[in-house]
Amino acid sequence: RKEVEQDPGPFNVPEGATVAFNCTYSNSASQSFFWYRQDCRKEPKLLMSVYSSGNEDGRFTAQLNRASQYISLLIRDSKLSDSATYLCVVTQNTGGFKTIFGAGTRLFVKA
């Protein structure tokens, strides 16, 4: 089982749609959680950190469920420019520091 798992997609949605991605992680001692965005052939860029209480940044909402060990990202009112791969990232510091990237979920937003 992978330490961080994501549905690879692709998700194909029309502009204006709401889309949600989930990510599960296997180590209950994981400490920090993030969503990164990666455009084709570009470097990953931080989209948002994920806090236990949930957090929102404009059209983006992130949730963390420690009991079930999953993280979610909700995108409302999708724009064409949201088309990218979304990476779930988890950090651990038990038995040594570790940052684990999920393989990513691809999103295509169409006009």
Added chain:
Amino acid sequence: DADVTQTPRNRITKTGKRIMLECSQTKGHDRMYWYRQDPGLGLQLIYYSFDVKDINKGEISDGYSVSRQAQAKFSLSLESAIPNQTALYFCATSDLSAGRDTQYFGPGTRLTVL
């Protein structure tokens, strides 16, 4: 100017050649990392360094070595390149501001080993 830079951006080389990829940062971060990315896979950590005197192996360090020449510089070497090292390589930096280890990536180096 970019905060994290990588050179070269693209490189084609032959099996058995020694290759060095360089990374520089102006963010003042102590922590630096090297990752590789293959199509359909997540980023895999090769090596990381938490300060100039600290070097640690990641999950896929075999066939690679690193050097942390200064706080701002972290280079990755392939002593004898092989075709399955063809990949996109990213350097990243981080600090622990706000108690979270947020990583910032360079633009990547696309390496092809023939």
